Amino acid sequence: xxxxxxxxxxxxxxxxxxxxxxxxxxxxxxxxxxxxxxxxxxxxxxxxxxxxxxxxxxxxxxxxxxxxxxxxxxxxxxxxxxxxxxxxxxxxxxxxxxxxxxxxxxxxxxxxxxxxxxxxxxxxxxxxxxxxxxxxxxxxxxxxxxxxxxxxxxxxxxxxxxxxxxxxxxxxxxxxxxxxxxxxxxxxxxxxxxxxxxxxxxxxxxxxxxxxxxxxxxxxxxxxxxxxxxxxxxxxxxxxxxxxxxxxxxxxxxxxxxxxxxxxxxxxxxxxxxxxxxxxxxxxxxxxxxxxxxxxxxxxxxxxxxxxxxxxxxxxxxxxxxxxxxxxxxxxxxxxxxxxxxxxxxxxxxxxxxxxxxxxxxx
Numbered sequence: 001x002x003x004x005x006x007x008x009x010x011x012x013x014x015x016x017x018x019x020x021x022x023x024x025x026x027x028x029x030x031x032x033x034x035x036x037x038x039x040x041x042x043x044x045x046x047x048x049x050x051x052x053x054x055x056x057x058x059x060x061x062x063x064x065x066x067x068x069x070x071x072x073x074x075x076x077x078x079x080x081x082x083x084x085x086x087x088x089x090x091x092x093x094x095x096x097x098x099x100x101x102x103x104x105x106x107x108x109x110x111x112x113x114x115x116x117x118x119x120x121x122x123x124x125x126x127x128x129x130x131x132x133x134x135x136x137x138x139x140x141x142x143x144x145x146x147x148x149x150x151x152x153x154x155x156x157x158x159x160x161x162x163x164x165x166x167x168x169x170x171x172x173x174x175x176x177x178x179x180x181x182x183x184x185x186x187x188x189x190x191x192x193x194x195x196x197x198x199x200x201x202x203x204x205x206x207x208x209x210x211x212x213x214x215x216x217x218x219x220x221x222x223x224x225x226x227x228x229x230x231x232x233x234x235x236x237x238x239x240x241x242x243x244x245x246x247x248x249x250x251x252x253x254x255x256x257x258x259x260x261x262x263x264x265x266x267x268x269x270x271x272x273x274x275x276x277x278x279x280x281x282x283x284x285x286x287x288x289x290x291x292x293x294x295x296x297x298x299x300x301x302x303x304x305x306x307x308x309x310x311x312x313x314x315x316x317x318x319x320x321x322x323x324x325x326x327x328x329x330x331x332x333x334x335x336x337x338x339x340x341x342x343x344x345x346x347x348x349x350x351x352x353x354x355x356x357x358x359x360x361x362x363x
Contacts, residue, residue, distance in 0.1 A: 009024075297331045
């Protein structure tokens with residue numbers, strides 16, 4: 001990419017897209033195309049085609065997606081598969097039609113089998129069944145990989161797919177109805193800390209900043225207590241107990257969105273589809289995606305203890321083993337990307353400290 005190249009970031013307001021936008025601007029790329037949801041509905045094929053034909057972007061970062069945690073993935077299965085398929089189908093096909101120079105599609109580590117060998121290498125894709133709770137989302141993302149591969153093979157495009165590990169960072173989703181595990185833990189323990197000190201004024205300020213269905217700043221104190229219980233935050237005599245799903249034993253890997261943004265800009269500028277095929281010496285072209293992660297993991301129990309310490313929550317944490325754990329372990333093998341010249345910069349503890357500081361400053 002040249003600094004004057006026309007670059008479209010799909011999903012620029014989300015966790016990933018906003019980090020990519022900030023990184024591009026930091027590096028000196030200023031010709032960025034950032035349409036709002038109100039002006040471009042990515043589920044509408046006609047609108048997407050018209051947008052590409054009018055704007056004619058040279059490079060595309062496809063970070064737009066419907067995302068959520070284990071509860072949302074399992075509850076809204078049809079929405080997750082339909083919307084993600086529709087978004088990526090529309091954008092990838094339109095990019096081919098107008099001759100985009102290069103497209104980078106962002107997937108997810110959940111594409112790998114539930115019982116995948118660890119760490120997860122790119123070639124392990126489609127070797128055994130997926131985790132049931134997020135199967136529709138994973139299938140949509142796998143389809144995105146295959147779309148990129150297939151257009152490259154048939155039409156000689158340069159569409160690259162990258163699979164990030166679990167992400168966190170600025171502009172994360174803290175809505176407890178459908179947030180991922182790390183931001184959910186931050187918000188639950190922040191609210192638990194405020195509840196423990198009977199600071200309902202601060203709880204209301206938090207709810208004003210990050211509204212949730214069924215609870216807002218006008219809700220009476222006793223109703224706030226009742227609503228917080230639906231998210232596993234309980235007042236118990238003079239204590240506050242946070243009940244978390246599962247056993248706490250599954251292990252997860254996390255990467256700050258700023259590190260991911262640096263990685264995808266690096267890939268866009270330095271790696272082509274032909275390079276990947278040549279490097280892997282493929283007889284059959286498949287699994288050409290690239291893993292992006294830290295290469296380190298920890299248990300959800302260890303993560304909750306780390307967040308509890310950083311936030312200063314002095315209540316108790318318990319676990320509900322009757323709730324699903326999800327896949328036991330999802331550690332990415334990131335050796336290929338490291339060999340290509342990229343590595344993580346932000347440690348998990350330092351990253352959580354920063355996002356919690358941003359969380360508090362936003363209220």
